[in-house]
Amino acid sequence: MLKIENLSVSYGSVRALSDVDLEVLGDGILHGVIGPNGAGKSTLLDAVCGRRRPVAGTVHYRNEDITRRSVAWRRRQGMARSFQRTSVFQDLTVHEQLYLVAQHLGDNRLDDVIEVMDLAGYLHQKAGRIAYGVQRRVDVALALIGRPHLLLLDEPGAGLSAAETLHLFEHLRDLVRERKIAAVVVEHDVDAVFACCGKVTVLDLGRHLATGTPQEIRADHRVVAAYLGTAA
Amino acid sequence: MSNRTTTAASERVAPLGAIGGSSLRVPLTLVAVAIVFVVGAVAPTRFAGDFALRLGNEGLLLGMLALSVAFLMNQAGLVALGAASIYGGSGLLFAIAMNDWNLTPMVALCVAFLIIVVYATVLGALIVRTNPLAFMMLTLAAGEMISHAVMLEALRDYTGGADGLVVSFKGTVFGMEAADFASPARFWVVMWVAAWLSGLALWAVGRSRLGAILRAVRENEERMRFSGFDTYLPRLIAYVLVNIVAAVAGLLHVLNAGFVSPESLGISVSTNSLVAALMGGIAGSVGPLLGGVIFSFAQDEFGARGLTQLLTGIAIVVFIVVFPRGVVGGLSSMAWLRKLGGRREAS
Numbered sequence: 352m353l354k355i356e357n358l359s360v361s362y363g364s365v366r367a368l369s370d371v372d373l374e375v376l377g378d379g380i381l382h383g384v385i386g387p388n389g390a391g392k393s394t395l396l397d398a399v400c401g402r403r404r405p406v407a408g409t410v411h412y413r414n415e416d417i418t419r420r421s422v423a424w425r426r427r428q429g430m431a432r433s434f435q436r437t438s439v440f441q442d443l444t445v446h447e448q449l450y451l452v453a454q455h456l457g458d459n460r461l462d463d464v465i466e467v468m469d470l471a472g473y474l475h476q477k478a479g480r481i482a483y484g485v486q487r488r489v490d491v492a493l494a495l496i497g498r499p500h501l502l503l504l505d506e507p508g509a510g511l512s513a514a515e516t517l518h519l520f521e522h523l524r525d526l527v528r529e530r531k532i533a534a535v536v537v538e539h540d541v542d543a544v545f546a547c548c549g550k551v552t553v554l555d556l557g558r559h560l561a562t563g564t565p566q567e568i569r570a571d572h573r574v575v576a577a578y579l580g581t582a583a
Numbered sequence: 584m585s586n587r588t589t590t591a592a593s594e595r596v597a598p599l600g601a602i603g604g605s606s607l608r609v610p611l612t613l614v615a616v617a618i619v620f621v622v623g624a625v626a627p628t629r630f631a632g633d634f635a636l637r638l639g640n641e642g643l644l645l646g647m648l649a650l651s652v653a654f655l656m657n658q659a660g661l662v663a664l665g666a667a668s669i670y671g672g673s674g675l676l677f678a679i680a681m682n683d684w685n686l687t688p689m690v691a692l693c694v695a696f697l698i699i700v701v702y703a704t705v706l707g708a709l710i711v712r713t714n715p716l717a718f719m720m721l722t723l724a725a726g727e728m729i730s731h732a733v734m735l736e737a738l739r740d741y742t743g744g745a746d747g748l749v750v751s752f753k754g755t756v757f758g759m760e761a762a763d764f765a766s767p768a769r770f771w772v773v774m775w776v777a778a779w780l781s782g783l784a785l786w787a788v789g790r791s792r793l794g795a796i797l798r799a800v801r802e803n804e805e806r807m808r809f810s811g812f813d814t815y816l817p818r819l820i821a822y823v824l825v826n827i828v829a830a831v832a833g834l835l836h837v838l839n840a841g842f843v844s845p846e847s848l849g850i851s852v853s854t855n856s857l858v859a860a861l862m863g864g865i866a867g868s869v870g871p872l873l874g875g876v877i878f879s880f881a882q883d884e885f886g887a888r889g890l891t892q893l894l895t896g897i898a899i900v901v902f903i904v905v906f907p908r909g910v911v912g913g914l915s916s917m918a919w920l921r922k923l924g925g926r927r928e929a930s
């Protein structure tokens with residue numbers, strides 16, 4: 352589904368990602384990306400979705416090199432993303448924004464998204480006036496419209512309690528499994544990642560450190576030394 | 584997850600842009616609007632004098648320009664400071680087409696309109712991609728360039744330089760002769776209809792899918808791109824649409840005045856339209872048109888006291904402080920609060 356080869360991204364003279372390789376299969380498994388602050392997790396998603404141009408390397412999506420494609424093109428091809436800071440339309444009602452995007456992407460199964468993200472009770476409210484946790488669900492719902500093949504979720508649990516994050520991750524795990532799509536989730540809540548992700552990649556200082564099952568990652572001494580410490 | 588593929592959510596809530604309210608309220612509103620339209624077109628020609636009608640006509644012309652500025656501000660979050668270059672430019676092109684190219688009035692009108700729309704499209708294609716501040720400065724720069732180009736000595740034979748151009752045409756434009764356009768009462772009806780059509784057209788666009796996309800782009804352009812939308816084309820379409828309204832206003836102005844002056848392309852016309860939009864309220868079509876009329880009458884009153892600039896400045900401050908959402912926005916808020924108060928008392 353997604354194949355990243357030798358991907359490097361720079362912010363001026365600072366190299367945020369260096370020669371990162373990653374493969375994500377469309378097998379209905381959540382793929383978590385973890386690492387300390389500044390590891391390049393969000394930059395990785397930015398480069399994959401077209402928000403930031405890589406200085407080197409390629410991004411292949413469904414066997415096509417999309418490194419130079421626009422954000423809107425990628426979205427129309429089924430690559431959707433949510434943001435670390437909630438990115439919803441504050442002045443539109445929940446329904447207005449979901450309907451607008453669904454209409455544009457030709458998705459007539461809006462009900463599914465509303466049900467999966469448990470938004471039925473908020474449809475008439477402006478997004479700016481609902482609780483932050485619900486706004487995050489709207490953000491993810493916007494990404495789910497159009498039945499994407501690849502979901503890129505940037506810290507969907509940011510601002511939520513540990514219990515809410517776990518609940519959201521369980522939702523996402525079930526959804527990804529049911530639809531047999533690919534999903535990459537960047538998250539700081541290691542417990543939620545290990546509980547719900549089938550595969551985990553660890554980044555450190557812009558470099559790929561390890562990829563494996565949660566059990567393999569927990570046991571990897573390099574990951575423990577660089578990130579997990581004794582917390583895991 | 585549910586296996587249903589129906590659109591029950593769409594049934595629960597009305598689709599974007601749909602007209603709300605009961606089935607009875609909509610026809611009643613339509614009847615009320617139709618009455619206002621007919622009375623507004625006829626009553627002033629019966630009861631108002633020529634002077635008041637002239638001010639009213641100028642007010643509606645400014646109101647149409649304000650309408651174009653307000654639509655772009657409200658829907659796309661873009662402030663245009665070059666509306667006068669389109670307004671005056673269309674009139675100037677009409678005069679040139681009549682005087683120098685010897686075209687018939689109707690053909691000259693069409694040619695002037697087409698040229699100005701092409702200009703607006705090209706300019707829009709270059710500038711709508713920028714951020715709102717840069718957009719504002721670019722419209723100002725483009726407007727000032729056009730305004731100064733008109734004054735160039737090399738173009739004086741065409742543009743008339745500082746003297747402007749007189750337009751006198753024989754024959755008819757939309758069945759009206761030059762004398763009809765010059766008559767304040769007859770021109771009032773023309774302006775009234777043109778203002779309504781422009782207002783309704785932009786209102787309809789605002790309520791359409793394009794309007795919804797524009798507002799969403801204004802609010803969160805990045806999210807729109809990440810939702811698969813092209814954010815450039817809707818803004819370009821909006822820019823061209825508002826300039827069509829400004830061009831129509833400019834052509835009507837020259838048909839009425841029989842003269843086009845370089846001042847009509849200047850920054851003061853652009854800022855007046857912006858002030859009129861803010862005074863009336865930018866949220867709908869009524870506000871900017873009403874703002875234009877208020878501005879026109881206020882300018883006359885202030886001018887009579889010889890304190891135009893000072894009193895205009897004070898009036899702007901007072902208006903914006905008392906009615907931050909414009910006269911129409913303020914009045915609708917008051918009506919809404921009264922309604923709410925009435926309901927509370929009843930309960």
